[in-house]
Amino acid sequence: MRPHVLASCAVSLDGFLDDASDERLILSGPADLDRVDGERAGVDAILVGAGTVRADDPRLLVRSAERRDVRVSWRRTPSPLRVVLSGKPLDPAARVLTEPGAETVVLDGSPGEVLDDLAGRGVVRLMIEGGAGVLREFLTAGAVDELQLVVAPVLVGAGPRFTGAPGVRAALVETRSVGDDVLLRHRFGPPDDRHLAEACVLTERCPPSESAFSVGCLVVAADGAVLGSGWSRRDDPLDHAEEGVLRELAGDPRLPGATLYSSLEPCGQRASRPDSCATLIERAGIGRVVYAWREPPEFVARPSGIAALERAGITTTHLPRWEPLARRSARWPSAM
Numbered sequence: 001m002r003p004h005v006l007a008s009c010a011v012s013l014d015g016f017l018d019d020a021s022d023e024r025l026i027l028s029g030p031a032d033l034d035r036v037d038g039e040r041a042g043v044d045a046i047l048v049g050a051g052t053v054r055a056d057d058p059r060l061l062v063r064s065a066e067r068r069d070v071r072v073s074w075r076r077t078p079s080p081l082r083v084v085l086s087g088k089p090l091d092p093a094a095r096v097l098t099e100p101g102a103e104t105v106v107l108d109g110s111p112g113e114v115l116d117d118l119a120g121r122g123v124v125r126l127m128i129e130g131g132a133g134v135l136r137e138f139l140t141a142g143a144v145d146e147l148q149l150v151v152a153p154v155l156v157g158a159g160p161r162f163t164g165a166p167g168v169r170a171a172l173v174e175t176r177s178v179g180d181d182v183l184l185r186h187r188f189g190p191p192d193d194r195h196l197a198e199a200c201v202l203t204e205r206c207p208p209s210e211s212a213f214s215v216g217c218l219v220v221a222a223d224g225a226v227l228g229s230g231w232s233r234r235d236d237p238l239d240h241a242e243e244g245v246l247r248e249l250a251g252d253p254r255l256p257g258a259t260l261y262s263s264l265e266p267c268g269q270r271a272s273r274p275d276s277c278a279t280l281i282e283r284a285g286i287g288r289v290v291y292a293w294r295e296p297p298e299f300v301a302r303p304s305g306i307a308a309l310e311r312a313g314i315t316t317t318h319l320p321r322w323e324p325l326a327r328r329s330a331r332w333p334s335a336m
């Protein structure tokens, strides 16, 4: 299964990724560089093109020691795999090849071939950090799931521009100020894939547990508006992802007819609470559930959530394309 692809870059107010000088230009302010470091810490591989290696000589490592330690506690390498796309030999002194801290692979191929190669190396979440050519190539190939575009409050006038394929529409997921910069987060693809991938990425926010899965979920109204999102143990150590968000949305008139997206099949039975998530979903009037991963018989001998939902007349849709993303952070390593 191809990795989930996050493309990340910073642009000036006039749409440039760099200026025309040979000096390296960092557009992001300190708060955004720290945010990007957090995104790096959450992926399995970071990819750039040879042009970025030649222009910026990046190290592509997780800078924060604390974030590296968290990765190690998840039994991951301290920094993600570094991937450089290049058709020509790279300067052997390039820091991405010489600086210790992560492995580096150099690949040459179409976006589809590169993604298949990385999937074979166990990469489930890939971050593309540039540059102009590689971002355009992957956006044009329809190979980007999420774009994080940061706009820095500066005019540059000339240099490489951020460009993509003509006429492709994205769906806005979030806008946020990060220091003096503005983050625009968009997703590409059909609505079910966009919402389910977003739910799967929410698993990363769950407080760890040795005895329960980490699950993310999203509730989306019939008109496409995202009503709420949740993740396991968000408000209470016993909470399932669905419980938190449905409690928050109780009484919302848009719930009947809404769709719930969950990284994992909702539970059909509960030991620690009176009602299963399937019952709560039915009671809320939700008409459809889309999920990525069928619950394995690990914590419950015979998972029964999908059967319970279908008995209640709720349509269920399984999108196994997102199963690796749903599973990636679903179990604390010592619980495996």
Ligand SMILES: NC(=O)C1=CN([C@@H]2O[C@H](COP(=O)(O)OP(=O)(O)OC[C@H]3O[C@@H](n4cnc5c(N)ncnc54)[C@H](OP(=O)(O)O)[C@@H]3O)[C@@H](O)[C@H]2O)C=CC1
Binding pocket: 008, 009, 010, 011, 016, 017, 018, 025, 027, 048, 049, 050, 051, 052, 053, 055, 056, 085, 086, 087, 088, 089, 107, 108, 109, 110, 111, 129, 130, 131, 132, 133, 134, 135, 137, 160
């Ligand atoms: N503001 C920001 O967030 C960022 C800005 N930048 C800026 O972007 C600029 C660099 O962009 P650009 O010059 O377009 O270079 P890129 O980093 O996009 O690299 C392009 C090169 O990558 C190689 N390449 C691309 N696709 C493939 C492929 N499918 N298979 C094999 N090799 C491939 C080719 O290298 P080869 O020649 O070896 O064949 C190509 O010339 C710099 O100015 C940099 O500062 C970069 C990252 C982030």
Ligand SMILES: Nc1c(N[C@@H]2O[C@H](COP(=O)(O)O)[C@@H](O)[C@H]2O)[nH]c(=O)[nH]c1=O
Binding pocket: 008, 009, 010, 025, 026, 027, 028, 032, 033, 036, 048, 052, 053, 056, 057, 058, 059, 060, 061, 129, 130
């Ligand atoms: N200039 C720029 C970015 N540039 C990206 O960061 C890489 C350098 O990372 P490091 O090796 O850690 O110094 C660089 O090569 C490019 O991929 N990123 C951003 O979020 N904002 C920015 O303004």
